[in-house]
Amino acid sequence: MDHKLIVANWKSHKTVEEGTAWFEELARHLSAIDFSQKTVVVCPSFTSIAMYVPLIANSKVPILLGAQNVSAFEEGSHTGEVSAHQIQELVDYVIIGHSERRVTQHETDHDIAEKVARAHACELKTIVCIQNADTPIPTGTDYVAYEPQGAIGTGHAATLSDIEHVAKSVKEKNTEVKFLYGGSVDENNVKEFMTSSLIDGLLIGTASLEAKQFASLLQQW
Numbered sequence: 100m101d102h103k104l105i106v107a108n109w110k111s112h113k114t115v116e117e118g119t120a121w122f123e124e125l126a127r128h129l130s131a132i133d134f135s136q137k138t139v140v141v142c143p144s145f146t147s148i149a150m151y152v153p154l155i156a157n158s159k160v161p162i163l164l165g166a167q168n169v170s171a172f173e174e175g176s177h178t179g180e181v182s183a184h185q186i187q188e189l190v191d192y193v194i195i196g197h198s199e200r201r202v203t204q205h206e207t208d209h210d211i212a213e214k215v216a217r218a219h220a221c222e223l224k225t226i227v228c229i230q231n232a233d234t235p236i237p238t239g240t241d242y243v244a245y246e247p248q249g250a251i252g253t254g255h256a257a258t259l260s261d262i263e264h265v266a267k268s269v270k271e272k273n274t275e276v277k278f279l280y281g282g283s284v285d286e287n288n289v290k291e292f293m294t295s296s297l298i299d300g301l302l303i304g305t306a307s308l309e310a311k312q313f314a315s316l317l318q319q320w
């Protein structure tokens with residue numbers, strides 16, 4: 100089986116204390132997880148990322164960090180924004196254009212392309228969320244995450260045939276881009292998705308919030 104990328108998206112969950120407890124709990128399950136075929140990335144809120152850098156280094160948990168968003172602007176006078184240059188200091192990956200941001204923050208395809216350009220220039224690995232095969236994929240995208248809105252947080256994941264259909268279409272048009280799926284992935288359906296050669300990894304929200312459940316998901320293959 101090819102190497103896969105598993106990305107945990109914590110959204111606006113977890114204080115520093117809760118996140119620290121999560122890493123401690125995950126560490127207790129490490130021996131049961133085979134990391135040889137997977138890279139695991141956790142994306143916490145900006146408020147806590149800096150705390151987890153030494154925590155991960157000291158505990159030797161084989162996990163990388165990612166951010167859930169990045170500014171469309173370069174470093175400068177942009178109150179409340181977090182630039183790619185700042186993020187680069189702490190993380191390797193960044194999620195861009197999640198549908199929740201497209202809806203609640205009115206992010207446009209143009210904004211998303213700007214964010215990808217900033218992140219790419221700072222050598223962050225970019226994960227661009229798409230809602231269907233027609234969502235534009237900006238230059239500089241490393242991974243797309245296909246996340247149909249109806250599958251996010253609903254307990255109703257997309258079918259494998261639908262995901263593979265979109266994966267084929269995306270990969271035909273963007274030969275360098277890797278393809279992730281996200282939307283109601285849990286420990287019961289993860290194996291089905293992981294065995295598809297068209298799916299290079301997963302973006303996981305709800306099922307990543309409890310360390311024990313996430314560990315159980317990572318143990319499935």
Ligand code: PGA
Nearest residue numbers: 251252282283303304305
């Ligand atoms: P979910 O969220 O796993 O809770 O469906 C996925 C996401 O929104 O990235």
